[in-house]
Amino acid sequence: MIVTVKLFGMLKTQLHNESELKVPLDQGCRVDDLIAAIQSMNADVGDLLLKRKILVSVNHEVADGETELAGTDEIALLPPFSGGACPPWEMLADVYR
Amino acid sequence: MSTVDTEASLVRVQREDFSIDEEINRVRNRSTRIGGIATFLGTARDRSNDRDVSRITFEYYEGMAQKKLREIRERALQDFDVIEVLILHRYGEIDIGENIVLIVVGAMHRADAFKACKWCIDELKQITPIWKCEQTPDGEVWVEQHP
Numbered sequence: 001m002i003v004t005v006k007l008f009g010m011l012k013t014q015l016h017n018e019s020e021l022k023v024p025l026d027q028g029c030r031v032d033d034l035i036a037a038i039q040s041m042n043a044d045v046g047d048l049l050l051k052r053k054i055l056v057s058v059n060h061e062v063a064d065g066e067t068e069l070a071g072t073d074e075i076a077l078l079p080p081f082s083g084g085a086c087p088p089w090e091m092l093a094d095v096y097r
Numbered sequence: 098m099s100t101v102d103t104e105a106s107l108v109r110v111q112r113e114d115f116s117i118d119e120e121i122n123r124v125r126n127r128s129t130r131i132g133g134i135a136t137f138l139g140t141a142r143d144r145s146n147d148r149d150v151s152r153i154t155f156e157y158y159e160g161m162a163q164k165k166l167r168e169i170r171e172r173a174l175q176d177f178d179v180i181e182v183l184i185l186h187r188y189g190e191i192d193i194g195e196n197i198v199l200i201v202v203g204a205m206h207r208a209d210a211f212k213a214c215k216w217c218i219d220e221l222k223q224i225t226p227i228w229k230c231e232q233t234p235d236g237e238v239w240v241e242q243h244p
Contacts (some may be wrong), residue, residue, distance in 0.1 A: 010229035082229035
């Protein structure tokens with residue numbers, strides 16, 4: 001089977017503005033197999049996946065390496081979300097007094 | 098209005114700007130029991146990591162982002178003593194000073210509204226697949242902060 005993997009953010013930039021990857025996999029493959037396949041296609045992205053700097057989502061949920069994949073699954077690679085600086089909780093404590 | 102319609106109006110990811118007054122009223126009108134409304138408004142600033150920023154672009158994962166925002170709203174309604182929660186995030190190109198994200202929480206009392214509002218924005222930043230790209234003098238920079 002060939003799975004389509006959506007790309008976002010800096011990953012898209014890193015992969016020449018491609019919005020998705022097509023990855024050939026055997027039936028019954030798991031997320032770990034997908035990561036290995038991506039590693040062989042692009043070692044830099046593969047390393048980020050292995051270090052869990054990039055997460056894999058399957059059908060809109062973050063998936064672990066054991067998650068089995070089907071050809072119909074919606075799969076995406078998720079680079080770190082944007083987050084943002086916020087003050088420590090203590091700074092807001094006065095609000096509740 | 099059905100539950101689905103209600104949820105759709107209270108959890109949105111949209112390109113266009115929003116009216117803070119209209120969004121507050123959307124929450125206020127949900128119940129006359131509401132006695133306090135807490136809001137968080139995130140806006141685009143012109144400085145980040147010691148660099149000037151001239152514009153910000155937000156990208157999001159269609160479907161998953163909305164799902165995570167719905168989950169945040171549902172958990173806030175379940176875990177805090179609040180009456181209504183609205184979560185709204187913009188995507189696309191946003192100029193400096195413009196609105197980015199709005200959380201509005203209505204509760205009987207202010208303490209619960211403040212607590213839930215703080216939790217919602219923190220959780221949004223942790224679990225919602227939204228990415229921020231800043232336009233700086235050095236070029237475009239994807240932001241990966243997780244403080």
